Amino acid sequence: MTKLQLxxxxxxxxxxxxxxxxxxxxxxxxxxxxxxxxxxxxxxxQNWTIFAGHSGLSSPPTKPMxxxxxxxxxxxxxxxxxxxxxxxxxxxxxxxxxxxxxxxxTPEWRTVIFKQIDILLDLNSWEEDSAFIxxxxxxxxxxFIIFAKSTRLPxxxxxxxxxLLAAWNNDNQRIIVEFFTEDKAAATFVKLGAxxxxxxxxxxxxxxxxxxxxxxxNGMMGCxxxxxx
Amino acid sequence: MSKVHKxxxxxxxPTEDHVARYCSPQRVIRDxxxxxxxxxxxxxxxxxxxxxxxxxxxxxMEFFSTDIDSQFQAVAAALGKKLSIEPKAAIARLNVGxxxxxxxxxxxxxxxxxxxxxxxxxxxxxxxxxxxxxxxxFLDLLATECCIEIRGVSEMRGES
Numbered sequence: 001m002t003k004l005q006l007x008x009x010x011x012x013x014x015x016x017x018x019x020x021x022x023x024x025x026x027x028x029x030x031x032x033x034x035x036x037x038x039x040x041x042x043x044x045x046q047n048w049t050i051f052a053g054h055s056g057l058s059s060p061p062t063k064p065m066x067x068x069x070x071x072x073x074x075x076x077x078x079x080x081x082x083x084x085x086x087x088x089x090x091x092x093x094x095x096x097x098x099x100x101x102x103x104x105x106t107p108e109w110r111t112v113i114f115k116q117i118d119i120l121l122d123l124n125s126w127e128e129d130s131a132f133i134x135x136x137x138x139x140x141x142x143x144f145i146i147f148a149k150s151t152r153l154p155x156x157x158x159x160x161x162x163x164l165l166a167a168w169n170n171d172n173q174r175i176i177v178e179f180f181t182e183d184k185a186a187a188t189f190v191k192l193g194a195x196x197x198x199x200x201x202x203x204x205x206x207x208x209x210x211x212x213x214x215x216x217x218n219g220m221m222g223c224x225x226x227x228x229x
Numbered sequence: 230m231s232k233v234h235k236x237x238x239x240x241x242x243p244t245e246d247h248v249a250r251y252c253s254p255q256r257v258i259r260d261x262x263x264x265x266x267x268x269x270x271x272x273x274x275x276x277x278x279x280x281x282x283x284x285x286x287x288x289x290m291e292f293f294s295t296d297i298d299s300q301f302q303a304v305a306a307a308l309g310k311k312l313s314i315e316p317k318a319a320i321a322r323l324n325v326g327x328x329x330x331x332x333x334x335x336x337x338x339x340x341x342x343x344x345x346x347x348x349x350x351x352x353x354x355x356x357x358x359x360x361x362x363x364x365x366x367f368l369d370l371l372a373t374e375c376c377i378e379i380r381g382v383s384e385m386r387g388e389s
Contacts, residue, residue: 119254125315125316126315130255153261155261157272159275165256165270167268176270178272188366188368188369201373
């Protein structure tokens with residue numbers, strides 16, 4: 001039996017709950033101590049990103065460790081990785097990032113966000129203009145929904161650059177945000193004018209902490225914190 | 230010496246007519262719970278700097294028919310000859326006059342011209358957009374005020 005000995009610095013594979021939702025049935029040991037030895041003989045060839053130790057949003061991992069479960073195949077895989085494997089890897093890393101904050105959200109979030117990620121990274125819908133989701137922009141999105149205490153589920157999209165897009169709708173109000181790296185974002189807002197009742201369009205760009213403040217100032221928190229949809 | 234044009238300049242489309250814009254599945258806004266299409270992201274109207282796009286590709290809907298259903302079908306057929314259109318994608322119908330007005334609001338001189346060829350009937354281009362996609366409000370106006378209707382490709386094919 002082929003066994004992989006993980007380096008001592010790796011204490012566990014992050015969030016077994018996420019692993020359980022992955023398309024392939026990976027044998028994952030149930031107890032934390034036995035995870036130091038994983039049977040890889042039945043695993044499909046796959047590149048994995050395994051993080052060392054716990055890391056919350058406030059202290060993201062400095063650098064993920066890339067470990068190939070079949071080291072001998074690593075070079076071949078990296079040069080000829082097929083699109084379906086790349087999409088799988090991208091979806092996996094995004095879902096793992098989401099799993100780090102999922103405890104702050106209602107259970108519907110996990111179901112709906114995972115479903116949307118699967119749709120956005122669907123091999124059967126992949127086009128020339130499609131883009132992988134940049135994990136750093138997804139992390140910015142996560143920081144924003146926690147900071148803004150969003151309870152309303154967003155509709156997700158991906159820009160041609162790989163930036164994560166999110167849209168929130170609430171009657172006559174709509175917020176669309178394009179998330180960048182390093183907690184930056186650009187947003188457009190549609191709302192009705194307070195006096196005229198006419199539709200206004202606003203644009204904003206900056207740090208996500210200021211984005212929440214801007215939304216509050218313009219009386220649009222209902223888009224983010226309405227009753228969960 | 231005056232510049233010699235190889236082709237005569239094409240006509241601008243009438244303001245009461247409409248153009249269709251193909252929107253990739255990743256730029257379609259769906260209700261997070263029901264998955265029903267509720268809009269398109271403004272990013273669906275960005276020019277692609279990677280291929281140095283200078284105008285926004287679209288199709289002149291009235292070129293094909295006067296009936297709206299037939300127009301959508303004809304646009305899908307025309308697009309299908311050029312690219313693989315995905316069931317989760319959508320086609321947005323924009324009013325030409327609204328697009329021109331949205332440009333005026335943002336001081337862009339927008340023109341929508343017929344670019345039909347034998348191989349690409351009904352093809353049209355939206356000219357005058359900022360090449361660096363820097364005007365996010367204009368892109369937003371295209372996605373909201375100018376969009377009259379959005380239909381999913383699978384819905385048009387009767388798959389949903």
